[in-house]
Amino acid sequence: xxxxxxxxxSSPARSGGVQSIVRTFELLxxxxxxxxxxxxxxLAETSGLPLPxxxxxxxxxxxxxxxxxxxxxxxxxxxxxxxxGESAGRMLSTWAMPHLxxxxxxxxxxxxxxxxxxxxxxxxxxxxxxHSMRMFTEVGRRVSxxxxxxxxxxxxxxxxxxxxxxxxxxxxxxxxxxxITDPQTFQDQLTWVREHGYxxxxxxxxxxxxxxxxxxxxxxxxxxxxxxGPAPRMTQDLIDRAVPLLxxxxxxxxxxxxxxxxx
Numbered sequence: 001x002x003x004x005x006x007x008x009x010s011s012p013a014r015s016g017g018v019q020s021i022v023r024t025f026e027l028l029x030x031x032x033x034x035x036x037x038x039x040x041x042x043l044a045e046t047s048g049l050p051l052p053x054x055x056x057x058x059x060x061x062x063x064x065x066x067x068x069x070x071x072x073x074x075x076x077x078x079x080x081x082x083x084x085g086e087s088a089g090r091m092l093s094t095w096a097m098p099h100l101x102x103x104x105x106x107x108x109x110x111x112x113x114x115x116x117x118x119x120x121x122x123x124x125x126x127x128x129x130x131h132s133m134r135m136f137t138e139v140g141r142r143v144s145x146x147x148x149x150x151x152x153x154x155x156x157x158x159x160x161x162x163x164x165x166x167x168x169x170x171x172x173x174x175x176x177x178x179x180i181t182d183p184q185t186f187q188d189q190l191t192w193v194r195e196h197g198y199x200x201x202x203x204x205x206x207x208x209x210x211x212x213x214x215x216x217x218x219x220x221x222x223x224x225x226x227x228x229g230p231a232p233r234m235t236q237d238l239i240d241r242a243v244p245l246l247x248x249x250x251x252x253x254x255x256x257x258x259x260x261x262x263x
Contacts, residue, residue, distance in 0.1 A: 020057070023049065023053070023057060024057050024060070024061065026047065027043060027047070027054065027057055027058065027061070028061070028066070028067075028077070028081075029220070030043055030046055030047055031043070031067070031075065031076070031077050032077065032117075032118060033046075033162075034046075035118055035119045035166065035169050036076055036077045036118045036119075037070070037074050037075070037076040037077075038074060038075060039073065039074050039075070040054055040055060040058065040075070043058070043075075058075055062075070064080075065078055065080040066078055066080050066081055077118075092113070092115075092124055092125070092221075092223070093113065093124050093125035093139075095253065095256055095257065096113040096124075096125045096225075096253060097125060097127065099111075099225070099249040099252060099253055100112070100113060100125060100126065100127035100225070100249075101127050102245075102249065103127070103225070103227060103242075103245055103246070103249055104127045104128070104129055104130060106241075106245055107227055107238065107241065107242055107245065108129055108130045108131060108229075108233075109129045109130075109131070109227050109228065109229035109233065109234065109238070109242075110126065110127065110128050110129040110137075110227070110228050110229060111126065111127045111129075111225065111226070111227055112125070112126045112137060112150070112225070112226045112227075112228060113125040113126070113223060113224070113225055113226075114148075114150040114213075114223070114224055114226060115154075115221055115222060115223040115224070116145065116151075116154045116155075116221075116222035116223075117142070119145070119166050119169050119170045120142045120143065120144065120145070120170070121142065121143050121144070121145050121148055121150055121151050121154070122140065122141070122142050123137050123138070123139055123140065123141050123143075124139060124140075124223075125139060126139055129229060131229075131233070133230060137228070143205060144170050144171075144172075144173060145166070145170070146167060146170070146172050146179075146180060146186055147173075147175050147176075147179045147180065147201060147204040147205045148201055148204070148205050148211065148213075149199045149200050149201040149211040149212055149213035149226055149228075150199070150211070150213040150224040150226050151199075152189055152190060152193050152199035152200075152201070152213070153193060153198065153199040153213040153214060153215045153224045153226075154215055154222040154223075154224055155190060156190045156193040156194050156199065156215070157194070157215075160187055163183075163186070163187065163190065164183055164187075167183050167186065172186070175204065175205055175206070176203055176204060176205070176206065176207050177203075177207075178202060178203040178204045178207075179204045179205075180204060197214070197243070197247065198212055198213065198214050198243045198246065198247075199212070199213045199214075200212050200213075200239065202231065203231065208230055208231050209228060209229070209230065209231065210228070210229065210230075210231045210234035210239075211226050211227065211228040211234075212226060212227050212234070212239045212242050212243065212246065213225065213226035213227075213246070214226075214243065214246040214247050214249075214250050215250065216250045216253055216254050216257075217250060217251065217254050218254050218258065219254055219257050219258070224250075225246050225249050225250055225253075226246075227242045227246065
């Protein structure tokens with residue numbers, strides 16, 4: 001789970017920014033980490049900030065329309081954020097497309113960029129494969145993380161408690177006979193991902209489809225590249241060739257996003 005910086009770490013002098021703005025965006029990200037909804041006490045618990053400070057910042061976000069208070073008194077991300085997210089998604093797609101195209105040139109299979117948005121995986125960019133029979137996932141499609149390679153790649157570095165909380169919120173629907181529906185088995189898969197540096201799914205979302213995914217490192221959003229194709233073509237040999245290419249593409253995009261943020 002994201003831990004907010006202490007007063008010294010997030011001070012304007014250290015970050016080059018305004019402390020209240022830094023904390024405001026960290027609160028928005030903390031809400032996203034909680035599935036888009038959290039109480040003030042939960043935000044205080046995860047952030048380490050004083051409750052009056054959180055209340056003041058959240059009330060400002062409510063007044064601006066970026067956060068809404070529910071009847072339960074929990075605070076939720078509001079629809080006004082959608083416009084910002086859509087614009088950011090389009091820009092992210094633009095930056096990712098050259099990397100996706102190169103992956104397709106080298107591997108022949110469909111390349112995707114996906115991100116964790118709240119508790120779901122959303123596909124934000126894709127370059128179709130070169131074969132006449134190829135995988136196609138509609139950009140904007142949302143799926144559960146427990147049955148996708150990108151979901152495993154993006155959840156692998158979360159704490160076990162956070163993963164189990166997400167699984168309780170989303171459930172573990174059985175999409176195919178290969179879907180993992182047991183939380184401990186899924187945790188074992190995440191251990192494997194941490195040890196090997198990439199994730200796979202073998203017909204867990206759709207029968208006959210195999211995917212391999214790598215997380216984009218050192219960026220604030222949880223985003224990942226993946227390659228997907230029919231299982232007969234997505235052999236272990238192809239996966240072995242794909243992983244270093246995915247890792248290189250992920251590192252290159254990470255560097256580009258970092259340089260953009262600093263420019």
